[in-house]
Amino acid sequence: MDLDSIECVSFSDGMDEDEIHLLHHHHSEFSSTKPRNGTTNHNNSVGPTVIAPATSVHELLECPVCTNSMYPPIHQCHNGHTLCSTCKTRVHNRCPTCRQELGDIRCLALEKVAESLELPCKYYSLGCPEISPYYSKLKHETVCNFRPYGCPYAGSECSVVGDIPFLVAHLRDDHKVDMHTGCTFNHRYVKSNPREVENATWMLTVFHCFGQYFCLHFEAFQLGMAPVYMAFLRFMGDENEARKYSYSLEVGGNGRKLMWEGMPRSVRDSHRNVRDSHDGLIIQRSIALFISGGDRKELKLRVTGRIWKEQQNPDARVCLPNLCS
Template sequence: MGNRVADLHSLTTFQELLKCPVCFNFMPSPIYQCHNGHTLCSSCKARVLNKCPTCRHQLGDIRCLALEKMAESLQLHCKYEEFGCPEIIPYHTKLMHEDSCNFRPYSCPWYGCPCSAVGDIPLLVSHLTDYHKAVMLYGCKFELEFLIEDLYKCQSYKWDVTIINCFDKHFCLHAEAFLIGSTPVYMAFLSLIGNQAEAGNYSYSLEIGGNGRKLTFEGIPRSIRESKRSSLESADSLIVLGGMAFSLGGETRMPMLRVLGRIWKAQIPG
């Protein structure tokens, strides 16, 4: 028992030696050191203007080869272990793994205002309903109405998120209104609070209709890690331009876009 505790203490001490004193992340190769033996990572070396952050002496291009060699044999738990990641990763691939780890926490998908909330799926769902007051709907078929506001008279950007609880998953229906130049654009798309591999198991349709007209879109939901940027760049969403929105919404003082949606499990090729 005593030897095991000593081994764990030695491992913890070694891991601390591998952390950069500037960014506090594990240092990938190359690892640099000053003449007094203080180390830092290559990314931070340029940030500190080539001066050691510990003793303030001038840095050169001295590599700490001993520390780099010792790190090669080290294997570490993913930093998202607390979120469920079971992986134990070789030291030099740790950062690469964590950049794309499926268990890394999700950022808040309420793009209409700056929000720094991050967390796992239950925390994020609670955050959306409690803080942003997002409405939660249950079932794989849904119907919503969105007020078509005059973007010239109000603000030039509007955003809304509705949570759809379906197949024991949480999807976000995003509705956005914005101006491109002088043209109003109304956009809607679906994303999954989950990773992209899970999102690919589902398909969805959105239908906007009124006054004898109808627009329909079918697609695959994206992960909330990438949904807005990717949907804008690929036009992978239901988009209604300018006067068409008012035509579909009705010639009234407060026109509404009526959206019918459906989510189903995609057919996976055998």
């Protein structure tokens, strides 16, 4: 597609002498009993035990209501049935197994058992080799580099997740976004009724350069009481990788020019968070209409820019742009 012709319009988861084997609470998360990299624990020293799949201990640590792994405080009824603290409230203080009234009894023995265990990350099947103490597992999983990415398309409530190659194909085939190769861009945003800011669609274009993928967003929204337009770039990868790149944006016309330079934000950060942080080129509608020229009844904006990769110069100790031709 000719970049200059782009137009935006309106639309609303046996015990032996050395190891205890445990299956994580999501059975489907593990396809084998050891991590992908073949790492196993043959250390016979006293201490926390590396856990591989088995059912008995798994069942002890699984809440019978939500089926998630239980973390302190673990509650029990007078008959010894256990459940997690969240579900204790949900079942209105009645044991879901025997229907007896629940008091405030802690199952300290089970909490101690859990404290002695180590478990694979729930993203084991996606390649994560991490094995964490039971009580540290959830924290690791919130920042695990192998956790899937969410779809960066913000024009609909899309719940698709996956790795970057999968999401690139999803954006192209399901959301029909424009795909381009190269690190320079030249877009034209045209809107026949610029007063309809609330229903103005946003534009997403995916760029492939330096072996990575980037999402260019351009949209209209209300900033307080003022209608504005905003352009910003997101990196399809983790934040530490995003910092290796920079980009510039320029909007001009009618003898005027607005410029922005910054680092792309990772798609790990939600589209709304990036937009609400104002980390991009923001143009007030009045200025946008003035730049458009004409009778101010139609918005015509040209957004140009480029992406470059920062490379450290070991002699000068400064970052030099590695520009794409």
